[in-house]
Amino acid sequence: MNTTTALNNAAPALLDKPVEAPCTYSIGRRLSILLAVQTVIGLGVLLAFIYGATSMLFVAKHEEELRSYTSVLVDVMREADTSGGEAEVKAKLAWLAERRPGTFVQVQRADGSAFYRDAAPTFDVTHTTARGMDFTVPTQTSGVLQGKLVLDCSQDAKTAKRMALLLVGAVLAGAALVGWGTFWRVRCSLRPLLDLAAQTKAIDARRMGQRLALPESAEELQPLIDQFNGLMHRVERTYAQLEGFNADVAHELRTPLANLIGHTEVALSRERSAAELEDTLHSNLEELHRMAAIVNDMLFLAQADRGVKARRGAPVSMAELVRQVVEFHEAPMEDRGLSVVIEGDAKLPVDEPLVKRALSNLLGNAIRYADEGSQLCVRIAREVGGGGMRLWVENAGPSIDPEHLPRLFDRFFRADAARCEMEKPHHGLGLSIVAAIARMHDGLPAAESSGGITRVGFSLQAAPAAA
Numbered sequence: 288m289n290t291t292t293a294l295n296n297a298a299p300a301l302l303d304k305p306v307e308a309p310c311t312y313s314i315g316r317r318l319s320i321l322l323a324v325q326t327v328i329g330l331g332v333l334l335a336f337i338y339g340a341t342s343m344l345f346v347a348k349h350e351e352e353l354r355s356y357t358s359v360l361v362d363v364m365r366e367a368d369t370s371g372g373e374a375e376v377k378a379k380l381a382w383l384a385e386r387r388p389g390t391f392v393q394v395q396r397a398d399g400s401a402f403y404r405d406a407a408p409t410f411d412v413t414h415t416t417a418r419g420m421d422f423t424v425p426t427q428t429s430g431v432l433q434g435k436l437v438l439d440c441s442q443d444a445k446t447a448k449r450m451a452l453l454l455v456g457a458v459l460a461g462a463a464l465v466g467w468g469t470f471w472r473v474r475c476s477l478r479p480l481l482d483l484a485a486q487t488k489a490i491d492a493r494r495m496g497q498r499l500a501l502p503e504s505a506e507e508l509q510p511l512i513d514q515f516n517g518l519m520h521r522v523e524r525t526y527a528q529l530e531g532f533n534a535d536v537a538h539e540l541r542t543p544l545a546n547l548i549g550h551t552e553v554a555l556s557r558e559r560s561a562a563e564l565e566d567t568l569h570s571n572l573e574e575l576h577r578m579a580a581i582v583n584d585m586l587f588l589a590q591a592d593r594g595v596k597a598r599r600g601a602p603v604s605m606a607e608l609v610r611q612v613v614e615f616h617e618a619p620m621e622d623r624g625l626s627v628v629i630e631g632d633a634k635l636p637v638d639e640p641l642v643k644r645a646l647s648n649l650l651g652n653a654i655r656y657a658d659e660g661s662q663l664c665v666r667i668a669r670e671v672g673g674g675g676m677r678l679w680v681e682n683a684g685p686s687i688d689p690e691h692l693p694r695l696f697d698r699f700f701r702a703d704a705a706r707c708e709m710e711k712p713h714h715g716l717g718l719s720i721v722a723a724i725a726r727m728h729d730g731l732p733a734a735e736s737s738g739g740i741t742r743v744g745f746s747l748q749a750a751p752a753a754a
Contacts, residue, residue, distance in 0.1 A: 315473040323466035330461050334454040341450060345443045353420040356390065357436050359383075361424050364394075364434075368426040376426070377403050394424075394434040402432055410439040417441075479505055483512070495523040536699070540581065543574035550574075584716040588698065591723035597638035599728075605667050605678060606632035608639065612646040616654060624660040631667035633676040635747055637728060642747070645724040648717035649680040649743055656741070657682035666744075674749030675730065679742045687736035695734045695743070696722040721745055 363383065367375040380392060384405045391408040395401050410417065419437040426432055479501050490497050498516045501508065554567040606629050613620075613627050620627070627650075653663050664681040687695065694700050699715040722732040725745035734743045 314477060315470045318473050319466040319470040322469045323462040326462040326465040327458055330458045334458055338447070338451055338454055342447055345440070345447060349418045349438055349440050349443070353418060353436060353438055356387070356438075357420055357422045360392065360434065360436065361422055364424045364426065364432070368424075368428055372428045373402075376429075380405075389439040391437040391439075392434060394432050396429060397431045397433065402429065403434075408437075408439075410441060412437045414441070416444040479503075479508060483508070487515075490519070492526070495519070495526055536581075536585070540578060543578050546574045547571050581716070584720060588716070588719060588723055591727055595727060596729075597641055597724070597727040599636040599638055602634040602636045603639060604632055604634055605637075605642075605676065608642055609646055609665050609667070609678075612643055612650055615647065616650050619651075619654050620663075623654065623657070625654060625657055625663055627663045627665065629665045629667070633667050633669050635674075635676055635749060637747060641724045641727065645721045645745065646678075646680075648721050652717055652743060653680045653682040653741075656684045658684050670746065675747055677733075677744060677746045679733075679744035681740060681742045683739055684741060686739055687734070687741060689736075692734050692736065696732050718743065 360380070360383070363379050364376050367379040371378075380394070380403050384390070384392060388409055391405050391410075391412050392403070393401075393405065394403040412419075416439070417437050418440050419435055422434050422436065424432045424434065482501065483499055486497070486499050498519060499512045501512070550567050550570050554564060559567070609629050613629075650663070650665075657663060661683040664679075666679045666681065667676060668678075669676050691700075696718045698719045718732070721743075722745070725732050725747065729748035730746035732743075732745045734741075736742070
């Protein structure tokens, strides 16, 4: 009980909890960020390559300076040793040091004792910006001398640092410029989408005929506009059919309801005998049966519209199904002096009750409008190159105008009042049911009328497994 009570108390809180809206994003901002990141990466790689190449040039320059000055030192020390000995060598080294303030030279004998060292250098010879090179000078007076030349590269290091900062700033500035320019251009480019959104928002039930259009056609948006306009055309057509269908349903149900109300009011206006009341009930029952037939047909069409497929059985002979349906219509055919001939046959796995119903509707329609004493013809033929078949019911009688043929399978559609027999009223769903049964078998309805001959039928396809 406690758990149930807790769940019951928690239910309102769960229901009252607001549903979180799906996360949205801005195409302009996302493209701007992506292009800015790409710019940073692209420019960063390019400028990093430039910085690396410049650094390599500085290193090559320093190496060349060290080699060149080392060669000078070696030549000077040899000449000085030849002309004046150790004193002359030291004097020459001191003289060179005064003229190259950015260098530091120290020389030691082979035994490791100091031979010469420049005065206190103006730079830190142990810093990473200083570069050195060793050299060896054989002399006559002091033997082999080992020296080291250190070059001050701090100015080039500062230049490289400033260049690195400049390149980083260029990358960031380029990314910012590209991001802002992209955002601005995307906003301008997406303005047609905003126009389309405004046009779409303006479409409602009172303006179903409105279509999307742009002052300047965009190649990327035109397929979307065409597809949307095509969808709106279908929606408009469906909406108009739905409005007409609702009006037709109301009209078809209004007549039996009016009859029921009228008969009941007349029966209640004064006292009636049991026989009179029984007649009234029989009349009302006929009207109720008519209303029930309309409702049942509407429910069947609603199921077909939802995509319900026929339940197929074993392959059956279509000619045999036609014969069974013809036997059911023998009485009305005899009344009008009609006969039937069946041409062709095909075996197909179908839903027998549904196909019989479609055949009954086609024969009933043909019997209703055929000339008295004429002959009906049911033609059955296999489709070429496929596993399906086509069936036609042909009758001689008044032709149907070509403009009415496309709507022949619409609900409650009648070509004209002359083709509706008032003594045998029907509610105009027969051919709509035929079309629905054909679709449930993956087929299509068809009709043609010319020269006093009308052919109405449908195609049926074999089941996917059988195909």
